[in-house]
Amino acid sequence: MNKSSHGNTNTNLMKERKPKQKTDDEKDYSKEKISNNTDFYNVIFLLLLYTIQGVPIGVSSVVPLIIQDKVSYSQLSMLSLISIPFSLKLLWAPIIDAVYIKKFGRRKSWIIPLQLICSLLMIFYSLRVSTWLGERDGPINLYSLTSFFFILFFLMATQDIAVDGWALTMLSEKNKGLASICNILGQNIGYCVSQLSFLTLNNKKICFYLFKKYPFVDMNVFLKFWGLFILLLTILTFFKKEISNNKENENNKIIEQEKEHKNKSENISNVPKKDGNEFRNAKETYKNLYELLFLPPMKIFIILFLINRLPFASVEVATNFKMLKKGITKEEFAIFNPFFIPISIISPAIIGKIIQNTNPLNVYYYGYMLRYISNIVLSTLLPLTEYMYSNKTHIPQIFFYIYYLYIFGAQIFNNLCIDLMTVSSMGFQNVISDPQIGGTYMTFLNTINNMGSHMNPKNKLTDICTSLTLEQAKKDITKECKLVKEQDKYPGDILSKNTLDQNINPLNSNETDENSDDEEIRKWREKRLMQLKKRQELKKDGVYIDVIEKDFIPTVVKNACVVCHFYDNNFKRCHILHTHLIKLANIHLATKFIKVEAKNCLFFMNKLNIKVLPSLCLFIDGVLVKTCIGFEDFGNKDEFKTKDLELFLFKKNLIRNTEYNESDEED
Template sequence: MERRNVSRQAGVAPDGQEDLEQEPAHRQGGLGDDKINVCILLFLYVLQGIPLGLAGSIPMILQNHHVSYKDQAVFSFVNWPFSIKLLWAPAVDSLFWRRLGRRKTWLIPTQYLIGLFMVLLSSSVASLLGEDGGHPNVYLLTTLFFCMNFLAATQDIAVDGWALTMLSRRNVSYASTCNSVGQTAGYFLGNVVFLALESADFCNKYLRIVPQEEGLVTLSSFLKFWGVIFFITTTLVLLFKTEKEERISDEIGIRDTYVKLYRILCLRNMWLMVAFLLTCKVAFAATDAVTGLKLIEAGVQKENLALFAVPMVPLQILLPFLISKYTAGPRPLSVFLTAYPFRLAFGLLFAALLWWTHQVKLESGGFPVYYYIVILSAFALQQVTVYGMFVALMAFFANVSDPAIGGTYMTLLNTVCNLGGNWPSTTALWMVDALTFKACSEPTLSCDTKELAAKCVESGHECLIRADGYYVETVACILFGFLWLRWGRGAVRRLQNLPPSAWKCPSHARMKMVV
């Protein structure tokens, strides 16, 4: 590999982008020659979303195999690579083989490896999930999907950077559109479409005339199909798509990129911001991470739960535009604080809806139509509070990010924000079993451990849940949320009252004096 100087952080244009050559006048207006490039980018982002969607579907499949919530917590680590990709993004931007191309150096091997992972995994995923009668091998599943998402995150860094030179200057704004639309479509295919086609009940009800015992696809066949698509697509990109030569004279290297991060963290108010971001989502951990799994445990079919995403798509597209007019200005976090207590209230609402789920369940095992209408309405209303907080945070990040640091500043804030959502979710899943208290229907027996619970069942009795850890967690998280809100209001006031100069990074000379 060849090491070159860079300043472009993953997905963000470099400070010197305005120096790119102007497009000829006759090519201005419309996409022009960029139509093919937009299609290529869009499909690359779709491919990126496939492993993410599959990783999102595995917990629902595991829940049907009655794994513990600690196992679900272990598997939740597969979501972490996209939250910590800043750690290796400078290397992806800086190291490359000139003959292959700066972005293809990373794109080609990562996509081939993702395809290889999928093909190899397709031959053993059934046994790993315990479909042969054994217990799911959660740790090996976690390792494999973590590696696949690590590769997808690396591919994301390469594609984000390539988009800035693949598209002409006047069309570079389409890069973010390709990212959001493509990744969402890929996730939809790997999650919603897969779960629907994998379900025998769904296929027999909507897609078949003669009922069968299996769905139209299995996880094995789905993985193999997309593994082959990855191989074909990567080969076509390798052979037929060339990169434009990038200007690198004004760019800096890996070491200087990490120095930028250190300079940001030297700011006193940045530690208040980090504390704010790492704790603000603790109050929603049980609701966000556990509710869906509890609904499946209560009897809601996983494919029906996944299909809730379909009507959410237009809502998720419209909400940022509607909310953005309220977050414009110097105090966007005021919207964050306004939405916070309403999102807390949804924690209580979903706990009540889970209890109601058990009450309205039909003898056939299904649920009445009005049940799904109520649940879908609750999820839709919750999205208003979720996006209210999200858009407010993004607006604040844009306001305070020091332009002199380029995209590094914004990327760091986004990374911390993502971590602030991941670690509470993993912890919430891990603690559900520990906070659940069971008792054997026979008073002389116990269900305190797996061995004692098995003995209770073998004796012809059953373990009854006396206190569900989900409800315990929900109440604890909401209480924490109201306590956090008292501190959060003061923190927001201090952060929003800081002058712009407080967010400027110290110069190299000043840093040397501090050290």
């Protein structure tokens, strides 16, 4: 009895020790949790891959800003060729899908070498690019710059094909739509960060106050940094396992079985193996792409995405164009730009989170309707701008602040609607794309989308807006010609005392020519007369003044161009420099000439690292651009001429022209 009871007890204990079987719901929940964790890291990884695509675009966008003052607009237009690879990448997309090393990975076979070449080019050619930009006192080489960035764009366009294909299989079916958010968000981050970081760290004013007196980075350092960043990401990609090809393998097996069955039925004996003939695979991918064009749903997709932007073109283009004509300035428009940049980065992520579990086409439809509403709001800006600027003198300033907020809100609303349409359309493309030819499929759909944006008749509408005002432009040209004649008689950059007197006298006396009855010219003369009289009032003896330590910073910051002489009364060379500066100060009124006694300004002597007297410090907009030690920049001899000093200051942009007369040297 006891034995039996003991046996039953052991049996019950063994039953209790058996692991509890998980239900189907628990298994599904566990798998979903693992999938979500994996997708989180995959999204971060995709975001980095898309970010580096925006880096060459952002870096290339600052090139025109650097060289615009040194080349003509026709030469500058050559840089527009660098974006061609992104428009033509569909031509070689099937090759990227078909040709790869199986053991290495279908997408990694392309991504790793492409990124490696890109990073090495940026690292080893950074110094040459800096030289081609003229940063090292050399001539600008536009052909080399265009070729360099064209290669970078080609590499990144090809990498984009492979990444698009990988994104379709890297994420789970549930989160596949997140690939579109990674695409938009990553490229925006890469573009904005690379562009803004260079413009900030290369700016003389910002670097002077934050770091030191010279720009913190140039293109050489900047390209090396991003080259190393891409190289590190390439190493990370090497260790990333490409294990998301199950669906592709199943599709390939089905296709192979169908082909074998077809070949046997047709008694075809010599059938090449798929894995051994990449060129045949590429040929079939091109064939699939061709057949894709004639699918009924694809025909509808192509038509819709080619014409979907047409209704918005007139308002979104012509409104800003006409607002400028009605009185608002480009500078006022530029106030909003710093706010648009972070919003353009954040908005795709927020929109993607909101629409993650919804039908992309439904979201696209709502975005389309909202964009219509945003265009109605934008259309109200034109009459409002006309009213505000036609009554500018009578409207309180507070209403202008409200007006600027209204412009900002209307532009933000419009941009959010555009982002909503873009994110949802790309999410739809990710859902319908076939992973078997994912790179080609996504590239094809993106190309259709891009063609729709390029076919948007913005340029044509701009031409129409221009032609509508052609008659008015002809009248304006006539007036401009009259004004040019007047300005030639009384130039705007009158800096010497004698020329001031010579030009004020005829303006005071009503000496006019046959065109003087023009109202615009009369108003210009009154304005010019006030400017000249104001400048004459500022012209006093002893304009080359002594400045004490507490007035040094206000004087340097307040004036656009300042020439500061640190001197000691016991030094002969300081007195020589005094003589030349007094002569130039009497001529060049737009530049502030000051002198500072060194023993009374020791703090700034140390701050500016001045250890030799005389020293001449040149400031532009409060930033130190040059320190002349002794007479090194004037031949290092005491007998240099005032004209030599004037020419030196002219080359350093401290004065606007050279007016000193050589005959004055004899006096």
